[in-house]
Amino acid sequence: MRNVIRQLRPLRSATIAINGTTQTFAPDIAAEQQAILDAIRNPKLTH
Numbered sequence: 001m002r003n004v005i006r007q008l009r010p011l012r013s014a015t016i017a018i019n020g021t022t023q024t025f026a027p028d029i030a031a032e033q034q035a036i037l038d039a040i041r042n043p044k045l046t047h
């Protein structure tokens with residue numbers, strides 16, 4: 001679990017406001033980190 005937290009900690013979005021316009025940019029997520037996020041969002045139940 002600790003390793004997962006260390007891998008995902010740097011992933012942050014950025015919100016920038018310029019001249020009254022606000023834009024949010026998603027982080028660039030590597031394939032390995034995306035696989036972790038997908039597993040968290042869609043756990044497969046096995047017995």
